[in-house]
Amino acid sequence: MARREQLQVLTALDVAKTQWYHFTAIVIAGMGFFTDAYDLFCIPPVTKLLGRIYYHVDGHPNPGTLPPNIAAAVNGVALVGTLAGQLFFGWLGDKMGRKKVYGITLMIMVLCSLASGFSFGSEAKGVIAALCFFRFWLGFGIGGDYPLSATIMSEYANKKTRGAFIAAVFAMQGFGILAGGVVAIIVSSAFKAKFDAPAYKVNALASTVPQADYVWRIILMFGAIPAAMTFYSRMKMPETARYTALVAKNAKQAAADMSKVLQVEIEAEPEKVEKSSNSFGLFSKEFLRRHGLHLLGTTSTWFLLDIAFYSQNLFQKDIFSSIGWIPKANTMSALEEAFRISKAQILIALCSTVPGYWFTVAFIDYMGRFTIQMMGFFFMTVFMFALAIPYNHWTHKDNRIGFVMLYALTFFFANFGPNTTTFIVPAEIFPARLRSTCHGISAAAGKAGAIIGAFGFLYAAQSKDSTKRDAGYPAGIGIKNSLIALGVINFLGMLFTILVPESKGKSLEELSGENVEETEMTEEEPAVGYSNRTAPA
Numbered sequence: 001m002a003r004r005e006q007l008q009v010l011t012a013l014d015v016a017k018t019q020w021y022h023f024t025a026i027v028i029a030g031m032g033f034f035t036d037a038y039d040l041f042c043i044p045p046v047t048k049l050l051g052r053i054y055y056h057v058d059g060h061p062n063p064g065t066l067p068p069n070i071a072a073a074v075n076g077v078a079l080v081g082t083l084a085g086q087l088f089f090g091w092l093g094d095k096m097g098r099k100k101v102y103g104i105t106l107m108i109m110v111l112c113s114l115a116s117g118f119s120f121g122s123e124a125k126g127v128i129a130a131l132c133f134f135r136f137w138l139g140f141g142i143g144g145d146y147p148l149s150a151t152i153m154s155e156y157a158n159k160k161t162r163g164a165f166i167a168a169v170f171a172m173q174g175f176g177i178l179a180g181g182v183v184a185i186i187v188s189s190a191f192k193a194k195f196d197a198p199a200y201k202v203n204a205l206a207s208t209v210p211q212a213d214y215v216w217r218i219i220l221m222f223g224a225i226p227a228a229m230t231f232y233s234r235m236k237m238p239e240t241a242r243y244t245a246l247v248a249k250n251a252k253q254a255a256a257d258m259s260k261v262l263q264v265e266i267e268a269e270p271e272k273v274e275k276s277s278n279s280f281g282l283f284s285k286e287f288l289r290r291h292g293l294h295l296l297g298t299t300s301t302w303f304l305l306d307i308a309f310y311s312q313n314l315f316q317k318d319i320f321s322s323i324g325w326i327p328k329a330n331t332m333s334a335l336e337e338a339f340r341i342s343k344a345q346i347l348i349a350l351c352s353t354v355p356g357y358w359f360t361v362a363f364i365d366y367m368g369r370f371t372i373q374m375m376g377f378f379f380m381t382v383f384m385f386a387l388a389i390p391y392n393h394w395t396h397k398d399n400r401i402g403f404v405m406l407y408a409l410t411f412f413f414a415n416f417g418p419n420t421t422t423f424i425v426p427a428e429i430f431p432a433r434l435r436s437t438c439h440g441i442s443a444a445a446g447k448a449g450a451i452i453g454a455f456g457f458l459y460a461a462q463s464k465d466s467t468k469r470d471a472g473y474p475a476g477i478g479i480k481n482s483l484i485a486l487g488v489i490n491f492l493g494m495l496f497t498i499l500v501p502e503s504k505g506k507s508l509e510e511l512s513g514e515n516v517e518e519t520e521m522t523e524e525e526p527a528v529g530y531s532n533r534t535a536p537a
Contacts, residue, residue, distance in 0.1 A: 037176025085143020090440015108141030117221035297499025356415025376417010384487030
């Protein structure tokens with residue numbers, strides 16, 4: 001097996017010390033994920049307010065409940081858009097370049113966040129239809145940010161701390177989830193202070209004041225602010241050297257761009273660039289032989305993870321209500337309910353979600369991706385069964401704190417585990433000309449899982465005990481069975497993790513086989529690092 005001599009510009013990136021441009025790239029790429037998480041996970045209090053305002057039923061024990069088909073549409077349409085955006089922009093990022101497409105996704109997010117707040121109509125159907133339309137395109141922009149941000153950060157990073165840098169970009173999701181709760185609390189509190197008069201305490205349904213319609217709109221529109229703040233910086237970023245050299249075949253431009261970024265002199269090597277990349281395509285037998293199992297591993301694990309992760313996130317309010325941690329809706333005003341749901345989200349984010357992300361940042365380049373992913377799936381499985389099997393025990397008011405603690409631990413090990421690693425690995429193990437596409441395919445598989453989780457959990461939590469819900473009882477039977485199913489799904493995630501290679505400490509070209517002569521590859525001689533689980537010391 002013969003190796004090609006590595007391009008000087010790529011070697012310089014692999015061995016570069018951590019510099020200011022690394023942190024700049026993390027902030028620029030990470031702010032997109034901050035916005036992504038904010039827009040996707042600010043929806044629980046919004047759906048409660050929509051139910052109160054547009055689907056009010058006199059005497060209903062749970063006045064904030066949207067009809068199942070409406071709730072599924074509002075929760076799921078952004079996920080469908082995200083899936084489409086991941087596939088489209090992932091492909092486009094490999095065709096046109098990462099930088100050219102990067103600003104488009106952010107602009108879509110800004111415009112559609114604002115437009116979501118202007119979802120006006122003369123009746124409920126018109127408002128919901130407009131909201132779903134804009135949230136689909138919001139999701140489309142969010143979807144494009146996944147493959148582009150991951151690919152850009154992986155191609156800028158050095159090989160020693162690449163995992164931490166990509167994980168730091170993804171960790172901005174935690175702050176986005178936190179910000180969604182904080183903004184909802186601030187906005188609902190501001191209106192609640194003015195309109196939460198004693199008269200409203202008597203009849204909670206009467207407390208859905210017209211001004212509550214402003215609250216959900218303001219919450220959604222706020223997502224445009226952080227995205228808009230980084231648009232100029234995205235446009236100023238140079239194209240990654242790996243795309244410019246290995247895909248666009250422009251050695252001089254790659255050397256010039258990285259000389260400015262790294263502040264060192266880098267020689268252009270056009271003769272090496274012409275030989276530097278293998279030519280097989282995504283649907284070729286050669287790709288199937290080299291990376292087929294890898295792509296199966298990244299898609300299946302992300303698919304299974306997102307079924308569990310999005311089910312837990314999008315329907316926290318239903319779980320907390322069913323165990324009595326959040327009071328019954330008919331005992332609260334609309335703004336009070338939005339406040340309490342957001343407060344619960346913040347508590348979970350502070351105690352488990354955000355720390356989980358940053359534990360991954362701290363340990364991923366020491367423990368490795370494979371170990372962290374396997375560990376995360378294992379503990380998520382354990383805690384889900386610990387919640388589900390004795391579920392009736394947890395619904396007792398004296399045991400609610402224990403339930404919340406175990407529930408929080410599932411989020412901690414999701415983020416100090418597969419929720420982060422499934423984002424990192426696809427940006428490392430595929431060839432440069434297919435890297436964004438393969439990451440987009442892997443991420444889209446995840447969103448397919450999220451759609452199944454969001455829609456499936458919604459109906460599973462309601463269908464088996466709809467009569468009890470109408471009578472005012474919590475949806476205990478459906479919730480329990482859903483938690484058991486999520487435990488099984490996490491266990492399957494452990495099994496499919498076996499297909500995912502370890503990428504710790506290796507260059508991107510070593511992982512993808514781009515530094516290996518194509519004519520020398522045989523069935524018996526896979527590229528360096530393909531079958532090894534552990535990185536060289």
